[in-house]
Amino acid sequence: MHTSNNKPVIGAISTGTLQPFDLCHRFIPEVRRLRRGRLPLDAYHIFEAAKRAKQRYHPLWGELLDLLTQQLEGEALPGTYFGSGQCPDDLGFWIDHDMLTSLQHDGDLAVVQDLADVPKAAKGLYMLMNDHGNTSLYYFRRGRGRLLWAVV
Secondary structure, eight states: OOOSSSSOOBEEEEOSOOOHHHHHHHHHHHHHHHTTTOOOHHHHHHHHHHHHHTOTTOHHHHHHHHHHHHHHHHHOOTTEEEEEOSSTTOEEEEEOHHHHHHHHHTTSEEEESSGGGSOTTOOEEEEEEOTTSOEEEEEEETTEEEEEEEEO
16 A cells, blocks of 8 residues: 655555554554654664664553654645544555645645646645545646546
């Protein structure tokens, strides 16, 4: 489900566990992918110390999990969040319908059925929703759109 680009992908990164040791080992590759191969320095040092402790339930894993979670929360794209999905142990990036509704209500998001409906000099967020239920969020600047995420 994950791609080689440096954007979060909608969906689960981890399922079936809430153990810090397991979550850290599932979150580290995602943080590295999003940060072009690098862990934040503080997370790297805690990871190395936790590995040296050689204990699956060492408190350092919980500390590392907090740092990785904060990093992933900060990577969430507009209209998404990092956290639990429909099941509490499905952790990943998900669409935040309340945020999208709020953005639309505040005038910060326009919904269109065709990209041709976007004005030529558009700037801001545009959500493309087609008649099949597919949804894509674009950021437009100077009339050019960049796909942020899509759910097909």
